[in-house]
Amino acid sequence: MTKLKKLVGACTVAMATLGATMTAEAATWRYAFEEAITDVQGVFATKFKEHIEANSDHSIQLFPYGTLGESADIMEQTQAGLLQFVDQSPGFTGSLIPEAQIFFIPYLLPETHAALDHFFRNSKAINEDFKETYAEHGLELLKMFPEGEVVVTTQEPFDKPADLDGVKVRVMTNPLLVESYKAFGATPTPLPWGEVYGGLQTNIIQGQENPLFWVESAKMYEVTDVITFTGHNNFTTAVMANKNFYDGLPAEDQKLVQDAMDSAFNYIMEYQKGLGERSLEKILEQKPEMEVVRLTEEQRQPFRDAAQEVEKKFIEMTGDSGQALLEQFKKDLKAAQAQ
Structure with missing residues (x-):
């Protein structure tokens, strides 16, 4: 009986030790993003969480x-x-990592979903070159993905750069985005997101840019009257990890994170199909008088021409590293558009 008690006691201690070890190995990881849980970044984060x-x-x-x-x-x-x-757009990261501003050169990214999908999956610039750059700032770049075509919402319609003269358009705190709207003829006004709705409401600013799902989610249509499709960009975001944390993970956990990122990426690319159109429908249901303008290719040409100046500014800001990155970007984009 004494031997049995000792055996049971030993087993209990062993199980308790094993349980404590398993508990120690299990961790709670914190993940922040720039949108609501029901928006694109939130949906991506939720899928990542589910896989982990x-x-x-x-x-x-x-x-x-x-x-x-x-x-x-x-x-x-x-x-x-x-x-x-953390999930943060290069629009904000650009102040920390100047090369990340490449995503704000107008008319650089492809306009079709298929080409975007191929580009973000296969781009050497994104999946290799950028990882090295982000690592220099203590960040492990895990995944970049597009969130949707950027539209401009304003109080008054415009179809040429001259129409934007004197129009204050809110931009993220990103030097190249400031240059883009200067080239487009507007007065770029950097503002934190929390101040945008009130700024439009009080006429401190008269316009802003974002993907349609965000225009609908953040109710930008309530404080602007015109949605203009210029075709100048697709909003991009990046998911990063603290590099010390990531490098300290065992190999199986690093693979787990990478697999979860791939799973979330596959889901979000499918999720986005038709998202802009659905968001526009919701906006027009809420505000039928909202004016929707789609610039023709002829109307877009002056804006495309202005983009050449923005590209030069990007190279001035980033030097040889930016020039090399832009060249690789264009190679990757050519391969994507060929698909």
Whole structure:
């Protein structure tokens, strides 16, 4: 009987030790992003969370826009190791990583979903060159993906750069985006996102740019009267990890993270098909008088011409590294458009 008690006691201790070890290995990872949980970044993050939690003992804690501050705040928290993952557009990261501003050269990215999909999956510039650049800033670049065609919402219609003279258009705190709207004839006005709705409401600014799903979600249609399709860009975002955290993960956890990123990317590319059209329908249901303008190729040409100046500004800002990145970008884009 004494031997049995000792055996049971030993087994209990062993199981308790094993349980403690498993608990120690399981972790809660914190992931912040710049949109609501129901927006594109939130949907991507949710799919990432689902894959991690279905295939490991780890859990993911999600922090949508505003819960931990503005974009600059969540980047600082990630670099400090308070957050393990962050989803942030190059629009904000561009101040930290000048080369990331390449996504704001107008009319550079392809306009079709198929070409975008091929580009983001296969681009050497994105999947190799950018990873090295981000690593220099303590960040592990995990995935970049497009969120949708950017439209411009304003109080008054425009179809040429001269129409934007004196129009204050809100832009992210991104030097190249400022240059883009200067080239387009407008007065670019950098503002944190939390100030945009009120700025439009009080006429401090008269326009802003975003994908249609965000125009609908953030109710930008309530404080602007015209949606203009210029075809100048597709909003891009990037998911990053704190590099010290990522490098410290065992190989199986690094693979888990990469697999979860791939799963979320595949889902979000399918999810986006028709998202812009659905968002526009919702906007027009809420505000039937909203004017929708689609610039013709002839009307877009002056804006395309202006983009050449923005490209030169990008090279001035980034030097040889930017020039090399742009050349690789164009090779990757040519391959994508050939598909």
